[in-house]
Amino acid sequence: MNKLSYVVKNTFINMRRNPLLVIATMLAVLVSSFLVFTTLSGRAVVENNTSRWQNGVHVVIFLDDRVTTTAHKQLQDSLESYPEVRMVDYFSKAEATEEFKFLFKDQPELVQEVDFEILPSSLRVNLNDPSDYQLIIERMEGNPAVKEIRASGEAIDRLLSLTNTLVISASVFAVLIAFAAFILIINTLRLTAYAKRREIKIMKTLGASSTYIRLPFIFEAIFESLVGTSVAIGFGWGVIQYSKGSVIAESIFDITISDTYLINLTLGLILCSILFGLVASFIGIRKALNE
Amino acid sequence: MIKLENVSLVFQGGSVALSNVTTSISEGEFVYLIGPSGSGKSSFLKLLYKEYFATKGKIEVVDMDITSLPKWKIPVLRRKLGIVAQEPQLLEDRTTFENISFALEILGYDSREIEQKTSTLIDLVELHESVYKFPYQLSGGEQTRVSIARALASNPLLLLCDEPTGNLDPDLSTQIVTLLEKINRAGTTVLMATHDSSIVNRRKKRVLQLKDGKLLSDVDQGRYI
Numbered sequence: 001m002n003k004l005s006y007v008v009k010n011t012f013i014n015m016r017r018n019p020l021l022v023i024a025t026m027l028a029v030l031v032s033s034f035l036v037f038t039t040l041s042g043r044a045v046v047e048n049n050t051s052r053w054q055n056g057v058h059v060v061i062f063l064d065d066r067v068t069t070t071a072h073k074q075l076q077d078s079l080e081s082y083p084e085v086r087m088v089d090y091f092s093k094a095e096a097t098e099e100f101k102f103l104f105k106d107q108p109e110l111v112q113e114v115d116f117e118i119l120p121s122s123l124r125v126n127l128n129d130p131s132d133y134q135l136i137i138e139r140m141e142g143n144p145a146v147k148e149i150r151a152s153g154e155a156i157d158r159l160l161s162l163t164n165t166l167v168i169s170a171s172v173f174a175v176l177i178a179f180a181a182f183i184l185i186i187n188t189l190r191l192t193a194y195a196k197r198r199e200i201k202i203m204k205t206l207g208a209s210s211t212y213i214r215l216p217f218i219f220e221a222i223f224e225s226l227v228g229t230s231v232a233i234g235f236g237w238g239v240i241q242y243s244k245g246s247v248i249a250e251s252i253f254d255i256t257i258s259d260t261y262l263i264n265l266t267l268g269l270i271l272c273s274i275l276f277g278l279v280a281s282f283i284g285i286r287k288a289l290n291e
Numbered sequence: 292m293i294k295l296e297n298v299s300l301v302f303q304g305g306s307v308a309l310s311n312v313t314t315s316i317s318e319g320e321f322v323y324l325i326g327p328s329g330s331g332k333s334s335f336l337k338l339l340y341k342e343y344f345a346t347k348g349k350i351e352v353v354d355m356d357i358t359s360l361p362k363w364k365i366p367v368l369r370r371k372l373g374i375v376a377q378e379p380q381l382l383e384d385r386t387t388f389e390n391i392s393f394a395l396e397i398l399g400y401d402s403r404e405i406e407q408k409t410s411t412l413i414d415l416v417e418l419h420e421s422v423y424k425f426p427y428q429l430s431g432g433e434q435t436r437v438s439i440a441r442a443l444a445s446n447p448l449l450l451l452c453d454e455p456t457g458n459l460d461p462d463l464s465t466q467i468v469t470l471l472e473k474i475n476r477a478g479t480t481v482l483m484a485t486h487d488s489s490i491v492n493r494r495k496k497r498v499l500q501l502k503d504g505k506l507l508s509d510v511d512q513g514r515y516i
Contacts, residue, residue: 206441
């Protein structure tokens with residue numbers, strides 16, 4: 001018990017020696033952890049949305065209304081015979097009109113101006129594997145019943161590619177800041193160890209074990225790392241809650257992210273921050289102990 | 292208590308600190324280790340508490356074969372020893388009481404025991420009037436006393452003193468040696484390195500003399516020649 005109080009007391013004494021460095025370290029850990037938290041959460045949100053989109057319509061084939069409905073029916077039959085296709089829905093001009101009116105119900109002027117005759121009927125194709133959309137496009141191209149083909153896969157691919165680029169960029173940035181935080185922790189500990197070199201020497205002479213001498217430094221590194229990470233996680237949760245009620249959430253993205261994912265991410269980050277502090281403290285104090 | 296068999300210590304670069312030293316010291320003895328500067332006195336002591344590692348030979352200290360003692364066991368050895376250096380190495384921001392209690396804190400005593408034991412140690416080294424003084428307010432002799440009290444915190448079986456009177460005037464040196472003899476009479480074996488001939492010649496104790504890393508003589512009630 002006395003040893004524990006010694007360790008705790010000395011952890012805070014050590015931190016009081018270099019308050020600015022301690023704050024800088026915590027801030028660096030905070031920024032790095034916040035980037036990791038928001039990047040991973042953001043990716044999960046995008047994946048949730050794209051997966052929802054991928055479960056919907058993958059290819060829309062707009063039909064040429066000059067061609068007979070028999071030709072449309074034959075096209076639907078031939079599409080349904082493809083093994084890649086799960087389901088094909090025929091969407092008539094009337095249904096297209098209803099959909100348009102629903103989508104633009106907030107803009108009555110637009111609805112009044114539009115000539116609904118130009119809205120084509122279409123076949124809406126759902127694929128077993130959304131990535132096969134290109135195959136369907138190739139097969140349908142040149143068919144006289146087909147006016148135009150649109151695939152959601154293209155947009156999803158672009159979005160995922162953009163998301164991946166953002167995730168990679170943010171991850172590289174997070175790693176760089178984490179590295180800076182790592183160096184800051186090591187430097188803070190080295191400065192403290194230098195200031196306490198006489199005390200460490202006396203402790204070694206008196207028979208204190210390396211672990212015992214190391215403990216206040218380990219506690220300090222873990223404490224700094226944990227505080228930075230915890231605040232970052234708090235901000236991260238706050239950002240997610242705020243985003244749920246934001247314009248983006250209402251118009252483009254459904255900001256849904258499971259609590260289990262967030263809890264796992266939080267626990268993972270906390271565990272990482274403990275390991276981070278441990279490794280940094282071992283490196284930071286190694287030299288002082290070997291002198 | 293201490294046993295050395297053909298012990299040599301050669302530093303990197305080839306300089307020889309100790310060469311084929313063989314000797315032993317029994318429990319309860321008070322032994323002076325003498326010799327000029329650079330003769331190997333400090334190296335001899337540092338080998339005993341594993342600050343240095345012997346290049347050759349066998350060493351036993353307080354019934355432990357420390358020849359190939361793993362690093363993690365060194366603290367176990369040091370807890371059985373008391374080590375007093377020439378420089379008292381006190382913590383400048385702590386009082387006499389705190390400098391002594393610091394050792395007890397490290398050894399894991401609870402606060403009540405620390406208070407009691409620190410007071411006992413202060414009585415032993417006769418520092419009642421300097422309990423709340425900081426090192427810069429103490430004389431050289433008083434600082435050495437604090438350092439001795441701190442070394443005694445673990446109730447050591449063996450006290451290793453590396454020229455504790457090196458920076459003191461003759462009167463203070465005598466007081467320190469008297470204190471060490473008092474500690475020795477209480478049962479602690481004392482090995483004291485010194486090049487102060489007046490102390491050695493007056494005290495008539497066993498004397499180990501080193502020169503150029505070799506054990507030149509080992510004489511009971513010896514003199515510094």
